[in-house]
Amino acid sequence: MGPLTLAIDGKSSSMVLSDDSTVKLRNQQFGSRKPFASVGIGEEKPFDFFQTLLDGIIAGGTAGVVVETALYPIDTIKTRLQAARGGGKIHLKGLYSGLAGNLAGVLPASATFVGVYEPTKHKLLKLFPENLSAVAHLTAAAIGGVAASLIRVPTEVVKQRMQTGQFASAPDAIRLIASREGFKGLFAGYKSFLLRDLPFDAIQFCIYEQLRLGYKLAAKRDLNDPENAVIGAFSGALTGAITTPLDVIKTRLMLQGSAIQYKGIFDCVETIIRDEGPSALLKGIGPRVLWIGIGGSIFFGVLESTKRLLAQRHSKPNQHAERKQD
Incomplete structure (x- = not known):
């Protein structure tokens, strides 16, 4: 390897370094550059696409089921508030109506989202410069959201119609929706x-990742579970408030069924504002912010814990193999 020229106080001096010294110097230079926020992936380990995909599926599914089970009653109240017209009374019975069927959709949807998000994020962070890490997070979350939507939407349609008392069970809901509205009825809205x-996914994950990164760099250490949970709660609550009007529109379109009340998204907005006033687009914002804030805390806390446990399990065989070689 040729000589390495170093500039010191404006003067040049030549140093001939051995291969080992050059490697060490490069490691020192590049080793100080911290990768942007990652979920449970060791900073110095080589990127394993399939292992990251599998870990994301397991961690995402676990986090999704825990959050949905814990916060389902709040989600039910939010849906009933948004569905009500005028000053309709909100019933508090059957707050867990449709939970079992919803979990059957939440598990694969959450697993799909995180399973797609994690490896996509890692790939994009390598392609984009460091100052565009937020774009990588936004893009990865959007891609994960599209993949998960094919599972999320039918699940959401069935869940919300059960929450508003239209059907008694998930199988009945699926059968009757399909018979009355066709297969496309399961993708209403x-x-x-x-x-x-x-x-929502793009903003929430971007805020979470960027806040987590900034905190990590400031603290100069990995974050613990309570810290991840607090950041997750803040990012969830903020994103939930911002996207409440979009959630109201989605809820109305999903609940209209075969009696078409709205011709589309824009007609839905115009009708709501005309008949109920602009404030109707913020219906359910309280329960939504509470639900997503607490949900973000639980989701990201469980996600990080699960990813860390999986990473520790992966490292044990490697450590065992290293001891054998020694």
């Missing part, structure tokens, strides 16, 4: 769902 969830 799909465009409005994407309109709400793609910005």
Whole structure:
């Protein structure tokens, strides 16, 4: 290897370094550059696409089921508030109506989202310069959201119609929706769902990742579970408030059924504002912010813990193999 020229106080001096010294110097130079926020992936370990995909599926599914089970009653109240017209009374019975069927959709949807998000994020962070890491997070979350939407939307349609008392069980809901409205009935409000969830996923994960990164760099250490939970709660609550109007539109379109009340997204907005006033677009904002804030805390806390446990399990065989070689 040729000589390495170093500039010191404006003067040049030549140093001939051995290969080992050059490697060490490069490691020192590049080793100080911290990768942007990652979920449970060791900073110095080589990127394993399939392992990251699998870990994301497991961690995402676990986090999604825990959050949905814990916060389902709040989600039910939010849906009933948004569905009500005028000053309709909100019933508090059957707050867990549709939970079992919803979990059957939440598990694969959450697993799909995180499973797609994690490896996509890692790939994009390598492609984009460091000052565009937020774009990488936004893009990865949007891609994960599109993949998960194929599971989320039918699940959401069935869940919300059960929450508002239209059906007694998930199988009945699926059968009757399909017979009355056709297969497309299970994807009612799909465009409005994407309109709400793609910005939501992108904003929430971007805020979370960037705050987590900034905190990590300031503290010069990895974050613990309570810190991840607090950041997750803040990012969830803020994103939930911003996207409430989109959630109201999505809820109305999903609940209209075969009696078409709205011709589309724009007609839905115009009708709500004309008949109920602009404030109707913020219906359910209290329960939504509470639900997503607490949900963000639980989701990201469980996600990080699960990813860390999986990473520790992966490292044990490697440590065992290293001891054997020694």
